[in-house]
Amino acid sequence: MSGSPPHRQRQEVQRLLDALHTETRRSWTLMEVCGGQTHAILRHGLDQLIPPQLELIHGPGCPVCVTAAETIDRALALAARPEVILCTYGDMLRVPGTGPSHLLEARANGADVRVITAPLDVLAVARSHPGRQVVFFAVGFETTAPATALLAHQAWSGGAQNLSLLVSHVRVPPAMEAILTAPECRVQGFLAAGHVCAVMGRTEYEPIAAQHRRPIVITGFEPLDLLEGMLRAVRQLERGEARVEDAYPRAGAGVGNASARALITKVFTRCDQHWRGLGMLPGSGLRLRPPYDALDAARRFPSAARPDTDTDTDTDTDTEGCISGLVLQGLARPDACPRFGRGCSPERPLGAPMVSAEGACAAYWRYRERT
Amino acid sequence: MTAPLNLPCPISPDDGPVVLLGHGGGGLLSQRLLQQVILPALGTTDGVLLDAATLKTEGGELAFSTDGHVVRPLEFPGGDIGSLAVFGTVNDLAMLGATPLALSLGLILEEGLPLSTLSRLLRSAAAAADRCGVSVVTGDTKVVEKGKADGLFMTTAGIGRIPAGVSIGPRAIRSGDVILVSGDLGRHGVAILAAREELGFSTSLASDLAPLHGSVQALLAAGLDLHALRDLTRGGLAAALHELCRDAGLGALVHEAEVPVHGAVASACELLGLDPFTMASEGRFVLMLPEAQAQEALKLLRRWQSGAAIIGRIGGEALLLETSLGVRRPLELGRGELLPRIC
Ligand code: SF4
Numbered sequence: 001m002s003g004s005p006p007h008r009q010r011q012e013v014q015r016l017l018d019a020l021h022t023e024t025r026r027s028w029t030l031m032e033v034c035g036g037q038t039h040a041i042l043r044h045g046l047d048q049l050i051p052p053q054l055e056l057i058h059g060p061g062c063p064v065c066v067t068a069a070e071t072i073d074r075a076l077a078l079a080a081r082p083e084v085i086l087c088t089y090g091d092m093l094r095v096p097g098t099g100p101s102h103l104l105e106a107r108a109n110g111a112d113v114r115v116i117t118a119p120l121d122v123l124a125v126a127r128s129h130p131g132r133q134v135v136f137f138a139v140g141f142e143t144t145a146p147a148t149a150l151l152a153h154q155a156w157s158g159g160a161q162n163l164s165l166l167v168s169h170v171r172v173p174p175a176m177e178a179i180l181t182a183p184e185c186r187v188q189g190f191l192a193a194g195h196v197c198a199v200m201g202r203t204e205y206e207p208i209a210a211q212h213r214r215p216i217v218i219t220g221f222e223p224l225d226l227l228e229g230m231l232r233a234v235r236q237l238e239r240g241e242a243r244v245e246d247a248y249p250r251a252g253a254g255v256g257n258a259s260a261r262a263l264i265t266k267v268f269t270r271c272d273q274h275w276r277g278l279g280m281l282p283g284s285g286l287r288l289r290p291p292y293d294a295l296d297a298a299r300r301f302p303s304a305a306r307p308d309t310d311t312d313t314d315t316d317t318d319t320e321g322c323i324s325g326l327v328l329q330g331l332a333r334p335d336a337c338p339r340f341g342r343g344c345s346p347e348r349p350l351g352a353p354m355v356s357a358e359g360a361c362a363a364y365w366r367y368r369e370r371t
Numbered sequence: 372m373t374a375p376l377n378l379p380c381p382i383s384p385d386d387g388p389v390v391l392l393g394h395g396g397g398g399l400l401s402q403r404l405l406q407q408v409i410l411p412a413l414g415t416t417d418g419v420l421l422d423a424a425t426l427k428t429e430g431g432e433l434a435f436s437t438d439g440h441v442v443r444p445l446e447f448p449g450g451d452i453g454s455l456a457v458f459g460t461v462n463d464l465a466m467l468g469a470t471p472l473a474l475s476l477g478l479i480l481e482e483g484l485p486l487s488t489l490s491r492l493l494r495s496a497a498a499a500a501d502r503c504g505v506s507v508v509t510g511d512t513k514v515v516e517k518g519k520a521d522g523l524f525m526t527t528a529g530i531g532r533i534p535a536g537v538s539i540g541p542r543a544i545r546s547g548d549v550i551l552v553s554g555d556l557g558r559h560g561v562a563i564l565a566a567r568e569e570l571g572f573s574t575s576l577a578s579d580l581a582p583l584h585g586s587v588q589a590l591l592a593a594g595l596d597l598h599a600l601r602d603l604t605r606g607g608l609a610a611a612l613h614e615l616c617r618d619a620g621l622g623a624l625v626h627e628a629e630v631p632v633h634g635a636v637a638s639a640c641e642l643l644g645l646d647p648f649t650m651a652s653e654g655r656f657v658l659m660l661p662e663a664q665a666q667e668a669l670k671l672l673r674r675w676q677s678g679a680a681i682i683g684r685i686g687g688e689a690l691l692l693e694t695s696l697g698v699r700r701p702l703e704l705g706r707g708e709l710l711p712r713i714c
Contacts, residue, residue, distance in 0.1 A: 013696055045698025091644070108389045117572070117643070223696060347399070357644070366703045369689065 009224065016227035017049055020234060027053040028237050029186050030230060031179070031330050033172060034141075034193030035062030035358030036221050042367040044223045050230065057187055057330035058363070060175055063140045064091050064356035066275040066328070071168045072097035075137045077304040078166065078297060079103060079111040085129060087122045088137035089144075090115045095355050100348075119144075119151040126155070126163040135297050137166045143195045145169045145286055146260035149267035152292045164297040167287055170273055172196050173204045174284035179329050180212045187330055189215040189233040191226065194248035199264075201256025205244045213242045220248045267292050277328040277352035324351030327360055334361040335368065398606050398649065398705035402614070422463040422602075423531075431535060434469035436460055437528040443521050445492060447566040449559070449577030452525055453496035455653060458582045459604070460529040461503045465584035466600040466656065468539045468591055469531030471505040477526035478510065482517040492523065503582050505529070531584075537591060541618035543598040548685040549665035550623060551658045553586060554579065554676030555631035556608055557650030561639045572642060576635050581654030586675045590658075595668055599659045603652040606705055610649065611657050613704045616690045625683035625702055628695040633678075648692075649705030659685060 032038055038058045041047055047056050060066055076097055079086040086103070093103045093113065107113040112132075116122060119136060126134040138148040148169065155163045172193070179185060192205060197218045209216045215236035219229030229247045236243060246254040264286070273285025288296050297304075321339040326332035334340055334353065344350040346362050353359035357366070393400040423436035440456045450458075461471045476496065480489065500507055558579040565574045583602060590597055599619070601611040608630070616623055632647045640647045655676075660668055665681055672679035692702040 010696065042700075043694070044696050045694050045700055046696070048698045049696060104391050104393065105389065108391050367700045369701055 012224055013049075013227060016224065016231055020054065020227065020231050021051050023231065023238060024051040024054050024234050025238060027055070028188050028234060029055045029057055029330075030189045030191055030233050031057040031059045031187040032191040032193075032219075032226070033059040033061045033176065034196070035059075035065070035356070035360070035363075036195075037061070037191060037193060037219065037226060038360050038363050039358050040221045040223070041226060042363045045367075046223060046226060050227075054230065054234065058327070058333070058353075058360035059179070059190075059330060060275065060278055060328040061141070061172065061193060062353070062356050062358040062360075063144075063170055064089075064095060065352040065354075065359040066170060066175075066277060067092070067095065067139050067168050068274040068276050069096070069098045070274070071166070072102070073099075074297075074304060075103065075166055076101060076106055078135050078137075078301060079106045079113050081133075081301070081304065083133050084301075085112045085114060085125060085132050085134045086137060087114045087116045087125055087134060089117070089139065091356050091358075092137060092139060094346075096349065119147040120154070122151055122163065123154060123158075123160070126160055130162060132162060133300070134163050135166055135301075136163070137168070139168045139170075141170060141172055141193075141196050142200045142264070143198075145268065146199060146257070146263050149263040152267045152288060152295055153263070155295055156292050160295075164295050164300045165288065166297040167268075168273075169268070169286040170275065171270070171284050171286065172200075173208060174281045175275065175278065176205075176208055178278060178281050178284075180208070180214065182329055182331075184331055185329070187214065189237055190217070191229045191233065192216050192218045192244075194218055194220040194225070194251050194253045197246075197248070197253035197256060198251040199257050199260045201261075202244045202246060202254050203256075209242050209244050215242050215245065217245045218248050218253045220251065275328075276355075277324045279325075322351040324353050324361070327351070327353045334364040337361065340364070395605070398610060401606065401610075402704075423467050423469070425467060425533060432533040433472075434464045434467040434531040434533050435528070436463035436531075437526065438463060440525045440527070441521060442563065444566050445488070445522055447578060448562050450580035450653070451492055451495050452523065453492040453494070454499040455580060456525040456527045457496050457499035457503065457505075458580055458653065460527040461505065461531075462583045462602045462604075462653075462656070464529050464531035465582075465587045466539070466602055467531070467533055468537040468587060468597065468600070469533045469584075470588065471503055471529055471531045471584060473508045473530050474500060474505055475528045476507045476510040477528075478512045479520055479524040479526075480512065480514045481520040481522050482514060484522050489523065492525075496525075499582070503584060534591065537597075539597050539600055541599050541615045544615065544619035544621060544659050544685055545598065545661070546621055546686045547662060548598055548659040549662050549681055550612075550625065550683040550685065551660075551665065551668055551672065551679065551681050552603070552608065552631065552655060553583070553658065553672050553679050554652075554655045555633045555636070555678035556603065556652055556655065557636045557640070557647045558633060559653040560607065560645075560650030561636050563651075564643070565639070572639065574635050574639055576633070576639075579652050579654040583654065583656055586672060587656075589671050589674070590668060593667065593671060595660055595664050595671075597658060597660050600656050602656045605651050607647070607649040607651055608657060609646070609702055609704050612690055612702060615657070615659070616685075619685070621685050622687035622689045622691065623683055623685045624687065624691050624693060624699070626693050628693075629680055629682045631678040631680045646703075646705065648702065 096102045122136045205216045217229045217233045219225050268286035269289040270283045271285045271287045323337045349355045354361035394404045423434045426433045438459045445452045562578040690702050691699045
């Protein structure tokens with residue numbers, strides 16, 4: 001009893017499952033790019049219902065867990081300043097930096113850290129605290145970048161003196177490229193995240209599909225959406241096709257949102273970005289471009305926040321036994337990790353994919369029985 | 372019950388050296404705080420400190436309970452901290468089958484709280500007590516400096532009488548018992564989140580806040596053999612089932628498709644990335660009793676809440692959820708503070 005009529009949904013699910021079982025004739029591997037998809041697949045147990053020849057590989061797509069540990073350190077350093085109010089999304093609060101501490105702990109120790117769900121709320125915080133410095137720690141894929149861009153634009157044009165941004169937005173296509181060019185790559189097709197495409201459209205995916213000969217199917221996050229996406233990807237693979245296909249038309253994922261894209265281009269420029277677990281990926285980040293870079297927290301607080309591009313260390317993958325690099329590239333499943341449940345858990349994560357609730361290791365932790 | 376409670380590490384390296392907000396969220400962190408810090412320090416060794424305790428007296432058994440209330444905002448759709456403080460304690464007593472006899476009310480007031488607000492909240496507490504047929508017989512008032520409290524904190528304690536022959540608690544749970552919930556889940560949690568402006572979403576839902584002793588007394592009057600009851604406050608259904616199963620030393624299977632969740636709660640949870648199974652209710656409980664009595668209990672419960680439902684059964688070693696697509700997986704316990712996620 002959760003919204004949609006369960007009986008009809010279950011019948012539809014069965015119809016798609018039957019089609020998948022009849023039409024999957026050979027072994028295929030599909031990667032779902034986004035952590036939200038991984039989460040939904042495990043939560044509903046879809047991986048246990050699909051044909052055994054169809055293997056799902058979990059992608060790197062959780063913007064929270066790929067945020068570089070050094071960036072979290074910067075957020076912690078900013079939050080520690082008495083004049084600063086640090087605003088960010090809720091699930092950033094548990095992510096540790098290079099050490100074990102996180103923003104929740106900083107808050108318990110007296111830092112003013114506030115959870116927001118919409119970046120424009122930060123503007124209101126800044127207005128009501130004229131004597132404080134308000135910093136927005138902005139993370140996320142192309143989905144949340146337009147809202148950050150809007151905040152930056154309004155703050156800049158309104159001449160806000162006490163608002164700045166620590167930006168760590170990441171772009172999905174460079175991560176897909178990186179995964180496909182890794183020599184051990186086993187991914188034969190992608191389920192691309194519908195909410196990213198609802199902003200960006202499909203054009204960035206066309207060259208990836210063509211060049212690497214991989215089908216890319218845009219899907220939503222409900223069981224029916226994901227199964228429909230898998231079915232269409234399998235059909236392409238069985239026929240030897242490699243196209244971008246939109247299995248999520250209700251979100252307008254094919255064309256995207258032109259004004260949101262324009263806003264991103266107006267406020268941000270692409271930059272190389274360090275991903276936790278994947279390393280430095282060229283052109284995979286967004287940073288403020290002039291004149292908006294006047295709002296860069298690194299400028300306002302030079303000692304606490306330097307730009308991300310200075311960093312090319314990879315602190316988290318050094319943790320002994322953690323195979324997060326392999327998990328993030330789809331080369332190993334979380335339950336194959338020797339530290340999974342043995343020293344690594346959501347309360348004390350050793351690597352990126354256990355850090356946020358949507359990381360692949362965390363999804364296995366929550367939804368699979370542990371031995 | 373096995374993991375997640377038997378984590379190898381003690382609290383300090385996992386959770387840091389200070390109390391986090393999540394320690395009060397009713398999830399994993401709360402359970403660890405209780406088991407690894409509070410109970411050992413109080414010298415309570417058997418690991419069980421129920422929301423209400425039973426006291427044997429010459430005149431029969433009494434139930435005794437205490438509860439602190441720190442809700443923000445103080446007034447929310449469907450209730451306020453005054454009615455919450457009264458119903459919360461009455462409900463803890465009701466979960467032992469007790470009829471409330473008397474309440475105490477402790478107030479911690481923050482400098483600057485408008486007296487009009489205070490008297491409004493107290494009148495609400497009085498009306499709630501009246502509705503439960505119980506009086507506030509003692510109390511205490513302290514004032515703290517501005518900034519040291521969220522306007523007002525309330526602590527209530529209550530005493531109730533347990534009818535002869537009634538013995539409700541996790542140790543009475545048996546394999547094969549049927550699990551019922553007394554209504555749909557999570558309205559209180561969603562109403563409170565919506566009432567906090569910072570989350571920027573709104574809903575027409577009101578809290579489910581309500582006294583539960585009436586429905587429990589009706590179940591007892593019908594002669595039903597109630598094995599265990601637990602109200603679904605912080606941590607929601609997931610925390611209640613984890614605790615009951617752990618204390619009973621048994622597993623359970625819950626059917627997701629049978630668990631009642633209002634559409635507006637489901638969509639708010641989807642929007643914010645939260646799980647309705649871990650959202651708080653303030654007027655719902657979970658009930659375990661023998662299979663032969665399940666239908667009769669359901670019929671009675673539906674007189675109070677049309678959403679009451681049979682959701683599963685006790686048995687096995689692990690607490691499992693059968694998803695609405697028919698796959699079984701562990702029923703996860705929330706971790707602590709509710710943090711809306713980004714995507
Ligand atoms: S389970 Fe933990 S240690 Fe293993 S790969 Fe995942 S994050 Fe790393």
